[in-house]
Amino acid sequence: MTPPDNRITGKKINFMATCLCDAIFADAAECSVQILKKFGCDIIFPEGQTCCGQPAFNSGDFESARKVIMHTIDAFGGNDYPVVVPSGSCAAMLFDSALIAFKDADKPVFEKVAHFARRVWELNDFLVNALGVEKIGGKLKARIAVHNSCHTKNTGTPEAMKKLLESIDGVELAQYNADGCCGFGGTFSVVFPQLSEEVGIKKVDNILACKPDIITAADTSCLLHQYGIAKRRGLEYPAKHVCQVYVEAMKNGGLL
């Protein structure tokens, strides 16, 4: 997943909650907004937004995906500000996969999608590489295992997240192979329950072996899957979206 060149930046932004935050992880979305505001962003939340189209795209239903992507582009069409997303995979869907879905489209349509791609940012990538944020600061005494979600490969997200987490006083990042897939893959986990579960168990065991106080990621979907697998096997799994970690640290440090 490679973000496009010439990305659109600025402090006036749109926030895209993603369907998972809309339905389940309200806390992650709230913390994301708090963090963005703290770093000076003026946030618009277009009410017409729904989902990025990833479930259909990944399943190869490009027709449905195109409809949802177009809907999203139109939902954010009221302005030309950046669209910040608290999820690496939803962001990658809109700045990379969308271009594949519209590959054969007419030129003006494709260009509309390509232009929108330049507006879309994953939140950590946006903070560090668009706004130039150097640190989160604050305090949090915790050993943290980071999961780099597969869709953030080749993007600025993993480095940005590492930098921000390391800027928190008391945080210790667990060393392990952070890039392994957790077996979720959206509908993959539905269509291939056995494979997905076995890959997931490996990932969860791998993470729990580092004895973390917190497991974090820039994607709620991976955490949902890992949490689900661990819980079903009776294991504790203290998973939090990375913005929840940031908010906690800043609150502890009296910064929020």
Place this chain on the structure above:
Amino acid sequence: MSVQPIDQFCKELKPEIKEALTKASIGSTVARQQSLDQAYPEPGKALHLRELANAIKSVNLADNLEKAVSSLERNNVKVLFAKDADEARKIILDIIKKKNAKNVVKVKSMTTEEIELNAFLGKHGINAVETDLGELIIQIDHERPSHIVKPAIHRKRDDIAASFQKHGIADYDEEPTHITLNARKYLRKKYFEAEVVISGANYVLAKEGAIVLATNEGNARFSMAGAKTHIAIAGFEKVIPSARELSVFLNLLGRSATGQHTTVYTDFVAGPGKAKNSPEEMYLIFMDNGRSDILASRFAEILKCLRCGACMNRCPVFRLVGGHAYRAVYPGPLGIVLSPLLAGEEFCKYADLPKACSLCGGCAEVCPAKIPLPSLIVQMRDEAKRRHCKIPNDVGFKAWSFIATTPRLWKFGIPFNRLANYLPIDKLRFGTLGRWLKARKLPKFKGGEFRKWFKKNG
């Protein structure tokens, strides 16, 4: 709702085989990384080399093919074309019959696996013996390779020793060096008996008119020492411009495959009679078998594959199930793109394969030819839809996309998923959701809460 065959395969596969597969695959992935890091410590250098490999494979194939044919013919190689597997098999059989030959030795070649050559020759009374150790092991047990580089990756030494005993190759001895030694003794005889050698070609050099064979066991050289006739078969995409470009590939192939800086033997065969004790006659069959259709499609990039196997070594699905799960010659990320395409009319028979991927992107990170595998994989899923293939256990998105493009419905529906907190869905054990929940627990639904919060606090 039926089950995906690969998922079923995973369920039924013996844990010790899974373990062997996982261990060997991870081992190769780690070795690959180490050897590339060691050779190219400068950041970006290895990536640059991979980009170069991709670019070289992008150069006009038709032009190079034409050049290759004239240089090969200049070197007294008889060049033939086969449009499909059937034709390729016939050409090979004809040559063998013309030579009145009965005994053939084979140098490991995925292309001959693709056309199921051994079984075909067997039916016509010709005894073709594989000379690569891994290939020999699976051949005697009538298995298919489970990996394109390590065909016997799923086998353990004790059962290999038992097989050798069963087929009269040697007494039971599971010591790995002895297994190799026993195979060597057995094969020596075969090299002497062979009248014909059949090989693939890792590369065909257009300018020089030569084929290049990369092996680790020296079996290509041995095979050529006895046989009087050499038949090589290659997909036409194996042509590269010249020996100059070859260095890029040789630097990548061994490292990507096994972490070796190069394969142990690299043989250049530039026509018959060039070396002492070498075949007097050489044929090269360029096979299409669906490749020109692929070249003209949005999947053309897959033809740049070097057959190194790095993508499967890196794949979380392959690591659990191995190559046999894919029911086709080419497994793993490479195979789930290539196999349905090569099946031509029978595309739909393999349309479930591209589904067996979580889109983790690991394969694209390791592919020496920089093939954008995940992107090709999702497009294959789209292709299956376009061709109206029926895929077991598939999920439909029509209703979902309707709701997701209708904000009123979406906003209306989202708070209602909170109802799920009060329903016993967590106890469901049937249907798709039930199967999913058997292994996973869902957190609490909080539908609509964020939107409410944002109105107040945003």
